[in-house]
Amino acid sequence: MDKFIIEGGQTRLEGDVVIEGAKNAVLPLLAATILPKNGKSVLKNVPILLDVFTMNNVVRGLDIEVDFDQDNNQVTVDASKPIKDIAPYEYVSQMRASIVVLGPILARNGHAKVSMPGGCTIGSRPIDLHLKGLEAMGAKISQSGGDITATAEHLKGAKIYMDFPSVGATQNLMMAATLADGMTTIENAAREPEIVDLAQFLNKMGADVRGAGTETLTIYGVSELKGAEHDVVQDRIEAGTFMVAAAMTSGNVLIKDAVWEHNRPLISKLLEMGVSVTEEDKGIRVQSDVSQLKPVLVKTLPHPGFPTDMQAQFTALMAVVNGESTMIETVFENRFQHLEEMRRMGLQTEILRETAIIHGGKELQGAPVMSTDLRASAALILTGMVANGETVVGKLSHLDRGYYHFHHKLASLGASIKRFSED
Numbered sequence: 409m410d411k412f413i414i415e416g417g418q419t420r421l422e423g424d425v426v427i428e429g430a431k432n433a434v435l436p437l438l439a440a441t442i443l444p445k446n447g448k449s450v451l452k453n454v455p456i457l458l459d460v461f462t463m464n465n466v467v468r469g470l471d472i473e474v475d476f477d478q479d480n481n482q483v484t485v486d487a488s489k490p491i492k493d494i495a496p497y498e499y500v501s502q503m504r505a506s507i508v509v510l511g512p513i514l515a516r517n518g519h520a521k522v523s524m525p526g527g528c529t530i531g532s533r534p535i536d537l538h539l540k541g542l543e544a545m546g547a548k549i550s551q552s553g554g555d556i557t558a559t560a561e562h563l564k565g566a567k568i569y570m571d572f573p574s575v576g577a578t579q580n581l582m583m584a585a586t587l588a589d590g591m592t593t594i595e596n597a598a599r600e601p602e603i604v605d606l607a608q609f610l611n612k613m614g615a616d617v618r619g620a621g622t623e624t625l626t627i628y629g630v631s632e633l634k635g636a637e638h639d640v641v642q643d644r645i646e647a648g649t650f651m652v653a654a655a656m657t658s659g660n661v662l663i664k665d666a667v668w669e670h671n672r673p674l675i676s677k678l679l680e681m682g683v684s685v686t687e688e689d690k691g692i693r694v695q696s697d698v699s700q701l702k703p704v705l706v707k708t709l710p711h712p713g714f715p716t717d718m719q720a721q722f723t724a725l726m727a728v729v730n731g732e733s734t735m736i737e738t739v740f741e742n743r744f745q746h747l748e749e750m751r752r753m754g755l756q757t758e759i760l761r762e763t764a765i766i767h768g769g770k771e772l773q774g775a776p777v778m779s780t781d782l783r784a785s786a787a788l789i790l791t792g793m794v795a796n797g798e799t800v801v802g803k804l805s806h807l808d809r810g811y812y813h814f815h816h817k818l819a820s821l822g823a824s825i826k827r828f829s830e831d
């Protein structure tokens with residue numbers, strides 16, 4: 409397995425960085441390509457990531473033609489032939505997000521068998537909201553041998569209230585409802601930009617999804633969908649990671665094509681700390697002087713609250729800001745494993761259930777550390793850039809799931825970082 413070696417201490421990031429299409433948008437978009445029986449779907453601005461390869465394989469496993477033109481960041485999907493209704497364990501087990509194929513396969517075929525998902529180790533990640541919503545639409549659900557089986561001759565529109573605005577459940581139910589009989593409403597729906605992106609794609613296919621980006625989604629079922637073309641929205645988490653990287657290295661970085669509106673919760677915290685964040689024609693510029701920054705309190709919440717996917721990276725910033733900062737993680741339990749690794753680099757922190765107090769501004773020392781999940785990997789790499797001496801970050805398979813050429817991009821901004829194969 410590969411590792412990064414980072415020489416830290418004096419890093420100051422400067423220059424421009426280009427952001428990819430969003431991982432969390434493209435995965436449900438690929439699931440949506442299962443729905444149309446006519447025409448090809450073309451996704452553009454697709455990031456070259458391990459999770460995208462995995463999702464392509466999940467879709468291919470249904471006997472659907474998937475072509476990934478990596479030179480042009482474009483995926484073309486032809487689902488016009490009859491499709492299988494079993495999502496293979498081999499790939500589903502690698503990635504939790506693959507559960508979003510359940511709704512589309514069921515809606516199209518009347519029957520679906522999907523393995524229980526695997527994925528990041530960031531706490532218990534149930535799928536009860538996905539299943540309850542499909543049941544409300546008339547599906548019979550059973551679980552055995554690690555598989556979920558769902559059957560419904562024809563899904564029926566339903567009124568669904570979600571106990572929590574789950575992103576994946578909202579996507580699954582939205583896709584299932586596009587081909588259901590009548591109207592479906594999803595109350596307390598997730599409002600993430602990736603939900604809006606999916607709704608736009610579905611509507612281009614001929615669906616009638618209204619209210620995306622608000623708490624209530626209304627979907628009027630149609631009899632069939634056709635393939636469509638769509639540009640994947642920019643990755644707000646990748647953009648946010650570079651914003652934090654610039655802030656914690658007293659840098660000056662233009663994050664090209666980053667969308668201000670999508671990063672507003674993060675930007676507001678950076679501004680509160682004293683970081684300069686400005687909108688330019690080509691993107692968002694972040695400039696800072698770490699010695700002048702103030703500690704803050706951050707609480708992760710569903711969008712438009714502070715994103716849990718920026719929590720780990722933001723704690724790395726808190727670690728270099730003088731004073732006591734607080735991070736409260738309300739979306740996932742057990743999402744502070746990176747702090748245990750950062751302790752090995754000299755971080756002073758106390759963790760009590762969902763709250764971490766970070767005593768920032770103390771000297772950090774490079775050390776060998778292990779990535780524990782995708783965003784934790786990014787946080788450890790950022791910390792390595794500001795810690796004195798050498799940091800070795802292992803288990804990079806997590807990072808490859810969600811960041812394209814992360815080390816090349818950081819190196820082009822001035823970081824001393826190299827990737828080595830341990831073989």
Ligand code: UD1
Nearest residue numbers: 432505532533534535536537538574575576577717739740
């Ligand atoms: C998506 C993102 C992930 C992000 C998360 C929260 C993708 C591919 N992944 O994951 O990067 O961290 O949103 O912004 O888009 N829950 C239930 N029952 C359910 C479903 C979820 O209790 O049926 C709980 C989870 O345990 C968790 C919370 O809801 O505590 C949020 O999960 P959810 O929004 O579903 O996250 P994902 O869609 O898995």
